[in-house]
Amino acid sequence: MPRKQLKILGFKEFLLSLGSGVSEYFLEERHVIYNQGDLADSVFYVSGGQIKLVAFSISGKEAIIGISNAGQFFGEGCLIAGHSRRASDAVAIGPATILRIEKALVIRLLREDDIFSGSFLAHLLARSKRIEEDLIDQLFNSSEKRLARTLLLLANFDTDDDLTAVIPRLSQASLAQMVGASRPRVSQFLNKFRDLGFIEYDGEIRVHRSLGKILQKD
Structure with a gap:
C-alpha cells in the first residue's frame, strides 16, 4: 500500500x-x-x-x-x-x-x-x-472548574469557529463520577452555568464555548 x-x-x-x-x-x-x-x-x-x-x-x-x-x-x-x-x-x-x-x-x-x-x-x-x-x-481545581472542563471536553468542538455543541446524554451521577463531586453539587453548578448562559440544559446539554470563562476565574 x-x-x-x-x-x-x-x-x-x-x-x-x-x-x-x-x-x-x-x-x-x-x-x-x-x-x-x-x-x-x-x-x-x-x-x-x-x-x-x-x-x-x-x-x-x-x-x-x-x-x-x-x-x-x-x-x-x-x-x-x-x-x-x-x-x-x-x-x-x-x-x-x-x-x-x-x-x-x-x-x-x-x-x-x-x-x-x-x-x-x-x-x-x-x-x-x-x-x-x-x-x-483533580489536585488543584475546584469542583466547579472540573465540571466546566469536563463539559468542554465532552463537547469536543469540531472547529475553532463552533460556538455551541451538544454533548451525549449523561446522567448527573455519571458527571459526578467524572468530576469527583457529589450529584447535588453537580446539579447546583449545572443550574448556575445555565443561569449564566454558558449551557442550555433541558434533558440534553448544549455547551457554549463561553463556558471556558469559568476556567479563567481565580
Whole structure:
C-alpha cells in the first residue's frame, strides 16, 4: 500500500482499506464493547460518537476514567507487554461507530508504516497530556472548574469557529463520577452555568464555548 494513502484517505478510510484484520461496528447507546478483565487482543478507533472507559474497584466502586471522542483510539493498552486483559469497561455513551483493529495488524503497521506510526504516537502523546491535565485538574481545581472542563471536553468542538455543541446524554451521577463531586453539587453548578448562559440544559446539554470563562476565574 502506498505510504501516502493514510494522508489522502484519512484514518477511517485507510483502516477500512486494509481489509482483513479491521471490522466496523455501529453501536447503540450503552452498548458494551468490552468488560474489565476481558482478553485484550485489539485496538479500537472511534469514527463517530463517544466511548466512555469505566473501571471498577474490588469492592465494586465505579469510576469513569476517560472519554474517547471521534478520531481517537482506545484499548491501546493491549500493545504493552504483559497487559493481556482489559483494565476497564468500554461503553458507547450514545450511538457510535467504531473500528476494531486486530493487535497483530496494529503492531505490523507500527513497524512498517511511518505515517501510521507517527500519527499513532501523536495520539499516545495527546492521551498522556490529557491524563496529566486530568491529574492537575483533580489536585488543584475546584469542583466547579472540573465540571466546566469536563463539559468542554465532552463537547469536543469540531472547529475553532463552533460556538455551541451538544454533548451525549449523561446522567448527573455519571458527571459526578467524572468530576469527583457529589450529584447535588453537580446539579447546583449545572443550574448556575445555565443561569449564566454558558449551557442550555433541558434533558440534553448544549455547551457554549463561553463556558471556558469559568476556567479563567481565580
